[in-house]
Amino acid sequence: MSEKVLMKGNEAIAEAAILAGCRHYFGYPITPQTEIAAYMAKRMPKIGGTFLQAESEIAAINMVYGVASAGKRVMTSSSSPGISLKGEGISYLAGTDLPAVIVNAQRGGPGLGGIQPSQSDYFQATRGGGHGDYHIIVLAPSSVQEMAQLTIKAFELADEYLMPAMILADGTTGQMMEPVSFDFEIKEPPAKPWATTGTKGERRHNIANSLYLDPEKLERINNERFARYEIIKEKEQLAEEYLTEDAEIVVTGFGIAARIARNAVDEARAQGIKAGLIRPITLWPFPDKVYKKALKTAKRFISVELSMGQMIEDVKLATECKVPVSLCYRVGGMIPTPAQVLEAIKQAAKEVK
């Protein structure tokens, strides 16, 4: 087993991408994810890869589009306002059915907002983010180890389902340092016979394109894509369940919010409250199966978010509003405390008595 190293979440993402065979990274600096670009700038030249600081986020995502068309593993990263700029390019990637990995280390918004952590790009990520009918795969790490692990998974899922995949992190998970092990088994990327790598006069040319002149064909392509999304929803849901078997109060949150919520759940259990935690790891597809399962004992759900309440809508959809769902939140770069979540749990426990 190789020795653990102490890394920032952002660095772990960069190293894991390299391990997954990503040799092309295009970015533009923005706090709090700049370490990804800085790490790539140091590492890529040493391993024969390409690091390029583009002239803007829009340029970077279109460079990603180019490399993805050529069938190579490629990544870009940014933070909230920069991801908005990439929106058009992400839509083009989805409309062309191209695999690519995009990292969003979220910061407070809207607008220029702030540089402190946030989860307020949940809607943007899980609903696609750009124009048109589409989804991207969204993975939400809550530790530095998971930053590495899910980055590799993002490349694999993107290649398997031919679509963009996003790591939805935040300023805290990007900046914090934890030990991480890189003992991963890396699967060979699948063959990409559709890649635009030159015909060498031996085959018909491949086309990477999201423009359809015939509306009937565009409708068919959309329907086919959504049929593929149904398979992903069925097969790829991921969530961590913690003390949910008998939980009456089910706290739920992703990423950094889940770490805080977990401390509160432990404290609530110590005080005799049957509390549990659901931590979605895939935000799209949303892991609705574990929420339906939790309904067997759950009398209240509490969604802990660093937003004004976005994931709470998916929790309500997953539970079909069969029991009340409340929100426990901070915004603007502020982080909820375990004490705040514990108060919300105690309040909910009082209501169900």
Next chain:
Amino acid sequence: MHFKRVTLLAGHYGSGKTNIAVNLAEELRKQAENVAIADLDIVNPYYRTLDSKDRLAHAGIRMIVSKFANSNVDIPAMPQDMYAVVDDRSLHCIVDVGGDDRGALALGRLSPGLREEAAYDMWLVANRFRPLTRTADEVLEVMREIETACGLRFTGIINNSNLGAETTAQTVLSSVDFGRECSRVTGLPLVMTTVEASLAEELAGKVPNLFPLTLQKRPVE
């Protein structure tokens, strides 16, 4: 422990400079009245000396820090009173320099004054569990880049090898050779081996120049 009037801490980013700076400032305060900690980090807006504001105030240590540190203002602003580090020779200073050569660039503004007075130490903080400083040769590379950026020479090495919350006595022991090798390759003395305070007793006598650290609080456990 002997301090010159100014002690500069530089190194790879994430190597532990800020935690060490806060602890050294407290140590220095035991020896001198007029003590300041100067935060010259213009690169990283997270995890700053300001996180220890109350602790430093309690110890009677002046903070020379950008008024935009830990705020939402994402600009590389220097503290307005940063020249106190060179201008006020009655002041004893620990300076927390930003990470890598990019972070050390700002220190260049103070270099002429520091060189002229010649009353400073600059210590390189290294953690062999950080990905880009795994070996003494990599540490040497970072060291040369920083020296070129700030125009000052290092005078010592601090071995701060750790694995965060997973650090054990064994982790630290396994880094003793690394510390020694860094010293040999750079030709600089190993000033200290830093370790989280709870491990200090177990490591006493087994590690050269052991210095226990009380770590800053983390925003999320």
